[in-house]
Amino acid sequence: MDWFGENPWLAWLGIALVLAAIEAATVSFVFLMLAGGALAAAIASALGASFTVQVVIAVLVAGGLLLTVRPLITRRFMVAEASHTIGARSLVGRSGHVLQTVTENDGRVKLGGETWSARTVSGAMQCQPGQQVRVVSIEGATVIVTGDTSGQKSE
Known part of the structure; x- marks a missing residue:
């Protein structure tokens, strides 16, 4: 545990990897945006930001990605059921x-x-x-x- 205390960016990176794995199973594009927030927090941590700043960055980046990038990706990759009958x-x-x-x-x-x-x-x-x-x-x-x-x- 002391190791994570000295290297919090690795904890954030681990969280990002877990969220990316969940995204691979669900393909909802929500967990991918959360993983992006965790990655941003890992970068902030590696640059020496405090834990509070890391959390704020993670929340802001994830929220921004959910509001801006997710709709674009969803429109591009998710096909409406009624538009293409099989x-x-x-x-x-x-x-x-x-x-x-x-x-x-x-x-x-x-x-x-x-x-x-x-x-x-x-x-x-x-x-x-x-x-x-x-x-x-x-x-x-x-x-x-x-x-x-x-x-x-x-x-």
Whole structure:
């Protein structure tokens, strides 16, 4: 313990490393900012600042990082759940090509490089082979399509 009393910057450095390890497990970018504060306190300690000044520096730097840097990093690295859908839901709005005539009951379309069972929306005209269609919704393993391709997403 006497060793830490003589080298408090090492204690701050240890705290920064522990906070960085927690950040690696949580990826919330909060513990990273706290580690930045602890690192600033380690530098202040190495320069001979008193313990009170070290704590104030740690709090101010961590708070500043949380208020300024964290929002920028969060916006850059955290993807909004609704902005990028994955799986079958990502196909809604995309266009495909009819392989086998699509009616209200049955049909096949090529969509995103895969062949899908397809049906037209209720009351729509059937779609003929070679025609371009737009996915309106997904019901299980069947895509519901329409011959109207306006407002489509690119494949």
